[in-house]
Amino acid sequence: MNEKRWLLLFFVLALVVAVLSPLASSHPDGLERVAEDQGFIERAQEPWYKVIPDYVFPGIPNEAVATILAGLVGTLLVFGLVWGVGKLVARRNPAQGRG
Amino acid sequence: MHIPDGFINLGTAVATYVGSAGAIGYSVKRVNRELGERQVPLMGVMAAFIFAAQMINFKVAGGTSGHLLGGALVAILLGPWAGTLVITAVLAVQAFVFQDGGILALGANIWNMAVVGVWSAYLLYRLFQRLFPGPKGRWIGGFISAWASVVLASLMASVELALSGASPWAVVLPAMGLVHMLIGIGEGLITTAVIAFVAATRKDLLELHTATAGGLR
Numbered sequence: 001m002n003e004k005r006w007l008l009l010f011f012v013l014a015l016v017v018a019v020l021s022p023l024a025s026s027h028p029d030g031l032e033r034v035a036e037d038q039g040f041i042e043r044a045q046e047p048w049y050k051v052i053p054d055y056v057f058p059g060i061p062n063e064a065v066a067t068i069l070a071g072l073v074g075t076l077l078v079f080g081l082v083w084g085v086g087k088l089v090a091r092r093n094p095a096q097g098r099g
Numbered sequence: 100m101h102i103p104d105g106f107i108n109l110g111t112a113v114a115t116y117v118g119s120a121g122a123i124g125y126s127v128k129r130v131n132r133e134l135g136e137r138q139v140p141l142m143g144v145m146a147a148f149i150f151a152a153q154m155i156n157f158k159v160a161g162g163t164s165g166h167l168l169g170g171a172l173v174a175i176l177l178g179p180w181a182g183t184l185v186i187t188a189v190l191a192v193q194a195f196v197f198q199d200g201g202i203l204a205l206g207a208n209i210w211n212m213a214v215v216g217v218w219s220a221y222l223l224y225r226l227f228q229r230l231f232p233g234p235k236g237r238w239i240g241g242f243i244s245a246w247a248s249v250v251l252a253s254l255m256a257s258v259e260l261a262l263s264g265a266s267p268w269a270v271v272l273p274a275m276g277l278v279h280m281l282i283g284i285g286e287g288l289i290t291t292a293v294i295a296f297v298a299a300t301r302k303d304l305l306e307l308h309t310a311t312a313g314g315l316r
Contacts, residue, residue, distance in 0.1 A: 001300045009300075010144040017151035024156040027164035030253065030278040031100040038274060040265040045105035047198040055154055055197055071154050074192060079147035082188045086139035089130050089184070 011079070018071030021055065022064040100168075100256050100279070101193065101208055104201030108263040115259065116206030122214045123187055129180035138181070141304070145173055146185045148293075150192065157285050165282030168252065170216030171224065171245035171290045176297065176304055179221040186213035207259050211252045220248035237298070237305065238291060245290035246283035253279035 001009075028036060035041040052058065052070045060066035107115075149169035156164035169189070173182035190208050193199040200208045227240030257275040261268040297304050 003301075006301050007140050007144050011147060014144060014147040014151045017148065017155065021151070021154040024154055024166075025158045025164040027156065027158060027162050029100065029156060029164050029166065030159075030275065030282050031102065031256065033161070033163040033278060034266075034271065034274045035106070038266045038270055040106065040260070043105045043265055044103040045201070047104070048202060050198055051196045053198040055199070067154075070197070071151060074154075074197060075147045075151045077196065078150040078189055078192050079143045081192060082146040082185055083139060083143040085184065085188065086130075086134075086142045086181075087136065089127050090134045090136050090139050091131060092136055 014075050014079075015072065018075045019068050021071040022067045100211065100253055100275075101190075101200030102204040102211075102256060102259070104203045106201075106263065106265050107204055107207055107259050109203075111259050111263045112203045112206060114206075115210040119187075119206045119209040119214060122183060123209070126180040126183040130184060133178070134181055138177070142177060142181055142185055145169075145176060146188055149173070149185070150189050152289065153189065153193075159278070159281040159285070161278075163278055163281075165249075165279070165285055167286055167289050168212050168216050168249055170212060170248045170252065171220035171241065171286065172293055174217045174221035174244070174248075175224055175241060175290075175294065179217050182217040182221070183213045186217060207256070211255045211259075215255045216248045216252040219251045220244040223247055234298075237294060241291045241294045242287040246280075246287040249283035249286045250276060250279050253282075 032041065035044070047053065052073065055067055055070045055074070056063060057066040057069040057073065060069065149167065149172065152167040152169065154166070156166045159165050168186075170182065170186060173185045177185060187209050190200060190205065190213060194202055194205045194208070221244070223244035224240040227243060228236035230236065231239055253275045254272060257271045260266050260271050260275075265271070294305070
C-alpha cells in the first residue's frame with residue numbers, strides 16, 4: 001500500500017479506537033487491584049491539578065461523549081507531540097544506515 | 100500499571116527519574132543518528148494508536164482489567180530507541196493532561212514501561228527471530244515478547260513498590276506478576292493482531308528493524 005495512505009489509515013484506526021473507548025472495562029487495572037487487595041491503595045495522593053481526569057472531558061453531562069472527546073483530544077495531542085519531537089530529533093535526510 | 104503519586108517514596112522517584120532521563124537522552128541521540136524525517140509520521144501514528152488503545156481496558160479474571168502497553172509494538176515497528184521516545188510521550192501526556200500516573204512517579208512509569216517494557220520486548224523479539232527464522236519467529240516472538248514485556252514491567256513496578264515500603268517483597272512481586280501474566284495475554288493478542296495487519300499491508304515495516312537493527316546486532 002502507498003505509504004501516505006497507509007499512515008492515514010493507521011491514524012484513522014487510532015481515532016476509531018479512541019471513539020470506542022466508552023466500551024472499556026471499568027474494573028480496576030492490575031496495579032489498582034493489587035493495591036486494593038494489599039491495602040496500599042490509600043497511599044495514592046490526589047493529583048496536583050486536574051485537566052481531563054479519568055479520561056472524562058469536564059463539563060459534558062453525557063459520560064460516553066465526554067470519554068470519546070477525552071480520547072480524541074489525547075490521541076491528537078500525543079500525535080502532535082511525537083510529530084513535533086520527531087521532527088526536532090530525526091535527521092533531515094533519510095538515515096544512511098550508520099547504525 | 101500507571102503508578103500514582105504516593106505509592107513510591109521520594110528516593111525511588113528520584114532514582115527512576117535519573118535512570119529514565121539517561122535513557123531518554125541516549126535514545127534521542129540514537130534516533131538522531133539512525134532515523135530520518137520519513138519515519139516521523141510513523142512514530143506519530145504509532146503513538147496515537149497506543150494512546151487510544153491504552154484507554155480500552157479489557158477484563159481479565161477476578162474483577163480486574165488491563166490494557167495494552169505497546170512496548171513490544173513500538174520495539175518491533177520502530178526499534179527500541181524511537182520506541183522508548185514514543186512510549187515516553189504517551190506517558191507524559193497521560194500524567195500531565197489526564198492525571199493517569201503521578202507526576203512525581205512519571206520517572207518510574209517511564210522506566211517501567213518505556214525502558215524495561217520496550218527493551219525486554221525488543222531483545223526477546225530479536226532472540227525469537229534468530230531461533231525461528233521467517234514468519235514463525237515473527238508470530239512466536241511477537242506474542243512472547245509482548246507478554247513478557249508486560250510481566251517484566253510489572254515486576255519492575257513491584258520492585259519500586261517494595262523498595263518504597265508500600266508492600267512487602269514476598270507479597271507484591273507474586274501478586275503483580277500473576278495478574279500481569281493474565282493481562283500480558285491481551286498484550287500478546289493485540290500485538291500479534293497489529294503485526295498481522297502490518298504484514299498484510301506494509302511488510303517493509305517489519306523488515307526495517309531486523310535489517311538495520313536500530314541498535315544492537
